[in-house]
Amino acid sequence: MxxxxxxxxxxxxxxxxxxxxxxxxxxxxxxxxxxxxxxxxxxxxxxxxxxxxxxxxxxxxxxGVRMGSLAASEPSEPRAATSGAAIVAQRADIVDRNGNILATNLATHSLYAQPPNMIEPLRVARELVAIFPDLDEEKLVRDFTGKRKFLWIKKKISPEQMQRVHDIGDPGLMFGPREMRLYPNGPLAAHVLGGSGFGREGVSSAEVVGRAGVEKAFDSWLRDPANGGAPLRLSLDLSVQAAVERVLAGGMKLMNAKGAAAVLMDVQTGEVIALVSLPDFDPNERPRPLVKGDASDSPLFNRAVQGVYELGSTFKTFTIAQALDEGIVSPATMIDTKGPLVWGRHRIRDFHNYGPQLSVTDVLVESSNIGTARIAQRIGAERQRAFLEKLGLLEPTPLEIVEAASGKPLLPQNWSEISTMTISYGHGLSASPLHLAAAYATIANGGTRVRPTILAGPVAPGDRVISESTSRAVRSMLRQVVSRGTATFADVEGYAVGGKTGTADKPKPTGGYYKDKVIGTFASIFPADDPAYVLVVSLDEPEDRTGSEPRRTAGWTAAPVAGEIIRRAAPLLGLRPEIETAAGFGVTLAAN
The missing domain is CATH 1.20.5 (Single alpha-helices involved in coiled-coils or other helix-helix interfaces)
Known part of the structure; x- marks a missing residue:
């Protein structure tokens, strides 16, 4: 200016x-x-x-804008800052072949404490014990009044529990968001799913990792964000799984068995429709593994996959199938069944005296150990071993659960002639019910190799093991085992069940065999004329006590249980029963 x-x-x-x-x-x-x-x-x-x-x-x-945004948002607790890599908590669902949920995620919260921020630690400890009775009040008081600056109280709490903790009103109690794994069907398919738990944890998130079953086998896939949240689709059918579990549990109780297993499989693809091991567990509250004693006593033990047993006379089907396919015998060939069959210091006997000879068909129908052993002698050890290897009975199954690798068959150290003879009727070689189901599927589907899978989807055809004509002949024999042989209690009207019983003495841990404990197994196919499914049922130490004397053979124990499973499951699988019309019944066209 x-x-x-x-x-x-x-x-x-x-x-x-x-x-x-x-x-x-x-x-x-x-x-x-x-x-x-x-x-x-x-x-x-x-x-x-x-x-x-x-x-x-x-x-x-x-x-004003900030207040408006806070009013429109969900309330949340303050989160402590964490360092290190971010924890990926999201995990894909697991569904059955029809899209039904087997495993999913549930948003919940964890509860932790910061004692330096507490106003009334004694009151807080008292009221927390009222909400969570499993907590120790004295220990909480020591932790709250000591030098600790942080401690977990509960890793998972329900919304109701969270509200009650809120009502305590102490600033030292904090909540952290959690994503927990939920199995809405409880114990159903527990041994397939396996279960999960928390891996790395922070106050604001936790890593959910698989502990067993498909949860562990596909852990990386289920946690991979690249999959876009797509569910893992299994071959199981939830309704069929439930029916099989219910009937098997009832059969296990009626037959006074220690444990039981069942495998239902598609004969063409090897897809496992139902897989049951009893006793089972709830994967929502997975129990701890046993630290001592027999592993099979734990409900975590998967008898269908990990349990390797001598499966008894169910192996006779393989011996006869090989002999037929290689032209060694025909269904009508007569076999010497005079007993006992003496080989060195060993004596092979039959359960009953079947006379001096039986046809090959009747060797299977009547379940003659002597007849089967004589057929195996004609096959020889080398060819027998090669055939069983083609059926997948000498290696762990490729099923996509982590326990499958531990189900390794037990083979004789020296595959001698006597081993060949005993293995022919199911003694001297131990395999799992899943092995047996896959091998029966191979025999029944026309002769192409089946590899079991727990995943739904297309499966490439396997190598040919036996001819279609041999498969037809064996199916006819298996049908006769049910219609007039050792497995008549497994016959189901309208479904033409075929199968083979197997009763094997249970080995002692110290060597030798129990005289009054067996593994009862029934391997079945249905419908026998054009098989769609294989069902294997195995009972551990079964005993039918309805008669004057206990009956332990598979024809009295495993076979009727399998028959009831087929009766319940076949309609759920879409199989229509074949009803035979009475003689003379028909429709006549009347002329006007």
């Missing part, structure tokens, strides 16, 4: 010349200067007030 002189010389000289006072000019100029200064100060003040008003308006606008 250019300042005007208060006493300009030109105006002073003019004023003196006119006789005026120069002081009036100075006063006027001073007044004008003060007015200019006042106007400038007012303009500055007005600008500052305007800017302050804009700033206050912007601040109130920000606060």
């Amino acid at each position: 250019i300042r005007t002189p208060l006493r300009p010389l030109a105006r002073i000289l003019e004023a003196r010349a006119r006789g005026e006072s120069p002081a009036a000019i100075e006063r006027e100029n001073l007044r004008l200067r003060h007015e200019q200064m006042r106007d400038a100060a007012r303009d500055r003040a007005e600008g500052r007030l305007l800017m302050l008003g804009v700033m206050f308006f912007a601040a109130f606008l920000v606060v």
Whole structure:
């Protein structure tokens, strides 16, 4: 601003010349200067007030928007900052072949404490024990009043429990978000799913990892964000699985068995439709493994996959199938069954005396150990071993659960002639019920190798093991075993069941065999003329006590249980019963 002189010389000289006072000019100029200064100060003040008003308006606008967003959001607890790699908690669902949920995720919370922030630790400990009775009040008091700055109280709590903890109202109690694994069907298919637990944990998230079964076998896949949340689809049918479990549990109780297993498999693809091992467990509350004693006593033990047993006379089917396929015998070939069959110090006997000879068909139908052993002698050890290897009976099954690798068959150290003879009727070689189901599927489907799978989807055909004509002949024999042989209690009207019983003495841990404990097994196919499914049922130490004397053979124990399973499951599988019309029944066209 250019300042005007208060006493300009030109105006002073003019004023003196006119006789005026120069002081009036100075006063006027001073007044004008003060007015200019006042106007400038007012303009500055007005600008500052305007800017302050804009700033206050912007601040109130920000606060209002933030308050609105908080009011519209879900309430959450403060989260402590964590370092290190982020924890991936999201895990894909597991569904059955029809899309029914077998395993999914549930949003929940964990409860932890920060004792330095607690106001009333004694009251908090008392009220927490009222909510969670399994907690120790004295230990909580020690932790809350000691030097600890952080401790977990509960890894998973329900919404109701969370609200009750909220009502305690102490700032030292904190909640962390959790994603827990939920198995909505409880124990159903427990040994297939396996279960899960927490891996790496933080206060704001936890890593869910598989512990067993498909949860562990597909752990990386289930946690991979690249899959876009797509579920893992299994070959199981939930409704069929439930029916098989229910009937098998009832049969196990009726037959006074220690344990039981069942495998239902598609004969063409090897897809496992149902897989049951009893006793079972709830994967939502997976029990701890046994640290001592027999592993098979634990409910975690998968008898269908991990349990390797001598499966008895069910192996006779393989011996006869090989002999037929290699042209060694025909169904009508007569076999010497006079007993006992003596080989060195060993004596092979039959359960009953079947006379001096039986046809090959009747060797299977009547379940003659002597007849089967004589057929095996004609086959020889080398060819027998090669055939069983083609059936997959000499190696662990490729089923996609982690326990499958531990189900390794037990083979004789020296595959001698006597081993060949005993293995022919199911003694001297131990395999799992799953091995047996896959081998029977191979025999029944026309002779192509079946590899069991727990995943739904297309399966490439396997190598040929036996001819289609041999498969048809064996299916006919298996049907006769049920219709007139050792497995008549497995016959189901309308479904033409075929199968073979097997009763094997149970080995002692110290060597030798029990005289009054057996493994009873029934391997079946249905319908026998054009098989769609294989069912294997195995009972551990069964005993039918309805008669005057205990009956332990598979024909009395495993066979009727399998028959009831087929009766319940076949309609669920979409199989229509074949109803035979009575003689003379028909429709006659009457002419007008």
